[in-house]
Amino acid sequence: MSVDLTLTEAAPPRSASTLQLQFRRFRSNRLAMLSVGLLALIVLACFFGPYAFPFTGEDADFDFISAPMDLWSPHPFGTDEYGRDLLVRVLEGGQVSLTIGFLGALVAGVIGVLYGAVAGYAGGRADGLMMRLVEILYGFPYVILVILLSLLFGGGNLALFAAIVFTLWLTPAVIVRAQAQSLARREFVEAARAGGMTGWQIVVEHIVPNCISVVIVYGSLLVPEVILSESFLSFLGIGIKEPQASWGNLIASGTSAMDSDLRLLLLPGTLLALVLLCLNFIADGLRDAFDPNDR
Amino acid sequence: MTLLEARNLGVGYKIPGPGLFSASRMLPIVHDLSLSLEAGRTLGVVGESGCGKSTLGRALLRLIPPSAGQVLWQGEDMTLIPDLRRRRAEMQIIFQDPVAALDPRMTLARIVSRPLSTFEPNLSRVQVRARAVDALQQVGLSADFADRFPHELSGGQAQRVGIARAIIGRPKLIICDEPVSALDVSIQAQVINLLMELQEKMGLALVFISHNLAVVRHISHEVMVMCLGRVVEQAPRDAFYARPLHPYSQALMDAVPEPNPKRERGRVGTALAGELPSVLNPPRGCVFASRCPKATDLCRQTRPELREVAPGRQAACHFIET
Secondary structure: OOOOOOOOEOOOOOOOOHHHHHHHHHHOOHHHHHHHHHHHHHHHHHHHHHHHOOOOOOOOOOOOOOOOOOOOOOOOOOEOOOOOEHHHHHHHHHHHHHHHHHHHHHHHHHHHHHHHHHHHHHOHHHHHHHHHHHHHHHOOOHHHHHHHHHHHOOOHHHHHHHHHHHHHOHHHHHHHHHHHHHHHOOHHHHHHHHOOOOHHHHHHHHHHHHHHHHHHHHHHHHHHHHHHHHHHHHHHOOOOOOOOOOHHHHHHHHHHOOOOOOHHHHHHHHHHHHHHHHHHHHHHHHHHHHOHHHO | OEEEEEEEEEEEEEEOOOOOOOOOEEEEEEEEEEEEEEOOOEEEEEOOOOOOHHHHHHHHOOOOOOOEEEEEEOOEEHHHOOOHHHHHHHEEEEOOOOOOOOOOOOOHHHHHHOOHHHHOOOOOHHHHHHHHHHHHHHOOEOHHHOOOOHHHOOHHHHHHHHHHHHHOOOOOEEEEEOOOOOOOHHHHHHHHHHHHHHHHHHOOEEEEEEOOHHHHHHHOOEEEEEEOOEEEEEEEHHHHHHOOOOHHHHHHHHHOOOOOHHHHHHOOOOOOOOOOOOOOOOOOOOOOOOOOOOOOHHHHHOOOOOEEEEOOEEEOOOOOOO
16 A cells, blocks of 8 residues: 655657647648638738739729630739729728628627536526527517618718627627537536636636637638628618628629629629638538547 | 635536526535534545535535525635635636647647736736746746646646646635546546645645545545435544544445455455436435435425534434434
């Protein structure tokens, strides 16, 4: 029964943290890494591409009204019926769509994660009330909500953004709450309370970091969802308004000119489809890398 | 001075009422429990699963609020201690599942030293790190463990990290909630000996919760037997193991397997007959009456009080002659 405790145990050879291992696994996924590269290329093109042209997407060029595609002319992908350069407009529209996409997903994600983590950790009646609220908000018809909010904010980008965030934080909240509930029962949370941590400290330092893998995966699916709903609302005419471009309203005006000139639809449509594909492949790769059942 | 004292402590869990807005009900787990513990001593708490041992341990630290009675810490009512969060450095807990007790996303140095930022907020980063390494070394882990993650550890190593976290604030009491029942037998001995060594070095008091009677015998000075949330017997270790008085304690002792298979085969009457009563519907009489071989109508009707049956020994049974 006597064991020599003066002999301290040496540590096993160095290995990485779970997060490092997961990212290593993600990097070995070729399709996902290709998507990251392509997405980065599109983002760079949207934000820096327009500076390569001497005009902006709102300048009309009356010598080239509805010019066809000609790669060697000043307007390589042609112009629309007002003489505005289509390529520059699509790139500028990309700025709007991508910004709303990532920012919207970020804001909705942060709100949802904190709300869900607090509800899941608190449990009991607070949790019940918080989740009933989420369920009530789930029941709200989306388009009516957007119209109400644009009346409230007087239309414009802010109303659109608010509407998108308002509807999209619900799902991450529900996902994280389930995760937080199981984490709150783990013994390390009890140890944290015995160590004198406050409830809020436990949520921020223990609960949220342990939900992060779920959140990353869901967040990467949230970005295309936000871009799609922006496009959808702009397509309906509620979202981004002319002359400001977004992929949504470019596609909308492209559809109306579809019979005469398919190019107005194809360029923004292809870019949007590419971005959505990339994001979905990335989300897929992240899910494979983070799924504990795969380990 | 008495370090920890519980007076008529009752603990229950709130369970939600039938509807969203109806009042919640109390599910009582521990009833009318009193104990006292001196500095540097070990109280072993034994009992079968679900008897309220772990709940008691958490209530003693006020991790669960008691529903009745009070807990005194060095003579001070715990509910009235100002800034109990900081004072928690003096009273710590280690857990049954050593791996689940460590946050998988933190390094061991961070896990071990996190309580210090509450207990001693004025320490510099270098000092905190030094204390963490020192705590790890005290539990027999070398300094290069500091930057490891919990998934790299074995169960025994993880339990040592749990102990290191408990001792970093220089506590006076550690509640050990079944600290070795998830470990290999060979590792159990190491962890028990480590706890005893730390107890001697730091003058720790321990509340050692376990269902393993052999382990409790090795580490405890005093033994308390619980059945269905009530104390049925309390005695000094040697007297208890020489002759347990309560029929429930005797049944627990009989249930310990005999290492010699020839003799194990010859043993008779070890298994208890009868049903364990439900916590939701506790019996009116003795908590053990439904399974006790000696039970009479008196036992089923009237609950025996815990009383002094020999000097320093208490038991709750109608049939123990004093």
